Amino acid sequence: MFPENFLWGGAIAANQAEGAYLEDGKGLTTVDMIPHGKKRTYVKFGDMYPVEFMEGEFYPSHDAIDFYHRYKEDIKLFAEMGFKCFRTSIAWARIFPNGDEETPNEAGIAFYTDMFRECKKYGIEPLVTLCHFDVPMGLVRKYESWKSREMIDCFARYARVCFERFDGLVQYWLTFNEINVMLHSPFSGAGLCFKQGENRDQAIYQGAHHELVASALATKIGHEINPNNKIGCMMAGGQFYPYSCNPEDVWLAMNKDRDNLMFIDVQARGYYPSYSKRVFREKNVVLDIREGDLELLKENTVDFVSFSYYSSRCASADPSVSSADGNLFKSVKNPYLKASDWGWQIDPLGLRITMNAMYDRYQKPLFIVENGLGAKDVIEEDGSINDDYRIAYLREHIKAMDEAIEDGVELWGYTTWGCIDLVAASTGEMSKRYGFIYVDRDDAGNGTLERRKKKSFDWYKKVIASNGQELD
Numbered sequence: 001m002f003p004e005n006f007l008w009g010g011a012i013a014a015n016q017a018e019g020a021y022l023e024d025g026k027g028l029t030t031v032d033m034i035p036h037g038k039k040r041t042y043v044k045f046g047d048m049y050p051v052e053f054m055e056g057e058f059y060p061s062h063d064a065i066d067f068y069h070r071y072k073e074d075i076k077l078f079a080e081m082g083f084k085c086f087r088t089s090i091a092w093a094r095i096f097p098n099g100d101e102e103t104p105n106e107a108g109i110a111f112y113t114d115m116f117r118e119c120k121k122y123g124i125e126p127l128v129t130l131c132h133f134d135v136p137m138g139l140v141r142k143y144e145s146w147k148s149r150e151m152i153d154c155f156a157r158y159a160r161v162c163f164e165r166f167d168g169l170v171q172y173w174l175t176f177n178e179i180n181v182m183l184h185s186p187f188s189g190a191g192l193c194f195k196q197g198e199n200r201d202q203a204i205y206q207g208a209h210h211e212l213v214a215s216a217l218a219t220k221i222g223h224e225i226n227p228n229n230k231i232g233c234m235m236a237g238g239q240f241y242p243y244s245c246n247p248e249d250v251w252l253a254m255n256k257d258r259d260n261l262m263f264i265d266v267q268a269r270g271y272y273p274s275y276s277k278r279v280f281r282e283k284n285v286v287l288d289i290r291e292g293d294l295e296l297l298k299e300n301t302v303d304f305v306s307f308s309y310y311s312s313r314c315a316s317a318d319p320s321v322s323s324a325d326g327n328l329f330k331s332v333k334n335p336y337l338k339a340s341d342w343g344w345q346i347d348p349l350g351l352r353i354t355m356n357a358m359y360d361r362y363q364k365p366l367f368i369v370e371n372g373l374g375a376k377d378v379i380e381e382d383g384s385i386n387d388d389y390r391i392a393y394l395r396e397h398i399k400a401m402d403e404a405i406e407d408g409v410e411l412w413g414y415t416t417w418g419c420i421d422l423v424a425a426s427t428g429e430m431s432k433r434y435g436f437i438y439v440d441r442d443d444a445g446n447g448t449l450e451r452r453k454k455k456s457f458d459w460y461k462k463v464i465a466s467n468g469q470e471l472d
């Protein structure tokens with residue numbers, strides 16, 4: 001049974017929805033420099049530094065779904081579904097266009113104030129990520145992003161402004177979206193690019209240390225400004241299974257999990273886990289940890305642990321086992337699972353397993369802040385969109401969450417990813433749709449941007465109204 005005050009809702013991110021990429025004083029961010037198409041991966045992985053826009057390339061974040069101008073109509077639709085919670089992010093560069101100004105951009109603050117007020121009007125609780133894959137380009141150019149310690153102060157100043165100016169409107173916060181993604185997609189995850197011959201691991205883990213310290217400092221500031229603030233961490237989740245009971249596979253799966261959990265270990269427990277020493281040694285990583293850093297981490301752990309879940313993952317020590325696509329990092333194909341149109345495997349029980357593993361490990365409340373099915377939708381002749389496949393996916397995952405709650409896991413809420421269609425982070429496509437609401441826009445940026453309810457819209461409304469009991 002879901003608790004009485006369970007936070008049902010949906011999630012988006014500024015960079016994938018707002019558009020208006022230079023409006024009202026906003027500065028450029030990393031994602032604004034990531035094109036759709038073949039060069040996307042090179043830029044995202046930090047192998048091609050995007051000094052300026054490339055001719056002939058299309059940049060989907062520039063207009064996205066124009067949430068910037070349409071948020072009132074969109075939030076009204078969320079309210080119609082009965083949302084209790086709406087997860088979005090603040091674009092750092094709307095508040096500090098270059099990332100390191102002394103004073104904030106008032107137009108950016110006004111935009112988010114209005115948007116959060118609009119949520120509150122309908123009794124919707126905002127859940128706000130301070131940085132979701134969009135470091136200001138000013139900071140990338142000046143400091144090489146999180147490689148530099150200067151970033152900690154810039155982020156702390158930005159976080160302080162958000163906590164102060166949105167106090168009373170926002171109570172639930174996440175510092176960094178999918179913090180572990182900097183391991184797998186360093187530019188889109190953390191604005192990191194690499195020079196030839198540079199020790200990438202050194203750059204990534206030093207960047208991670210700076211982010212972790214910045215996250216702890218933001219948590220401290222947020223709690224000082226309002227002790228009622230609930231501040232969480234966020235990980236790209238999905239437990240690794242061993243492909244077989246061969247101990248080599250089991251050991252590999254454990255270590256692949258640890259690679260990702262290391263970040264959350266620090267944010268939730270307050271210190272680097274013991275296994276990190278060996279990881280750093282073997283990767284020739286020597287962290288520059290300054291006086292006070294470890295105390296800050298120790299004293300400012302998060303209030304809750306959140307994660308995205310699209311699928312479980314699988315690890316095999318045998319390199320001939322074929323691989324499977326998935327959210328951000330590859331794993332091997334699990335022969336027991338079916339997959340989406342994009343090859344992401346579907347595993348509702350894996351959500352229950354992941355939730356139990358996370359709760360066992362941290363003993364802190366959980367929040368599932370992303371889950372959903374990216375699929376191609378078809379508009380029928382009568383204008384309807386019958387996305388039964390999405391309903392089936394969500395239904396099974398909601399059942400799995402319910403079971404995990406019965407297992408004893410404390411779960412605060414569930415926000416499905418892309419509650420309105422938006423730009424895919426991995427591919428930049430619009431045709432990979434997650435929403436209950438269809439947006440008329442294609443992969444090349446054509447379309448009227450008109451919104452249209454899908455079949456899943458009424459279904460989710462019923463789910464929320466019945467507090468997760470009516471799932472048919």
Ligand code: BG6
Pocket residue numbers: 013016177178236308327328370374417423424425426427432
């Ligand atoms: C997560 C991100 O990685 O997965 C989102 O936090 C992203 O930004 C989501 O959109 C789904 O991935 P994709 O590539 O299908 O958009």
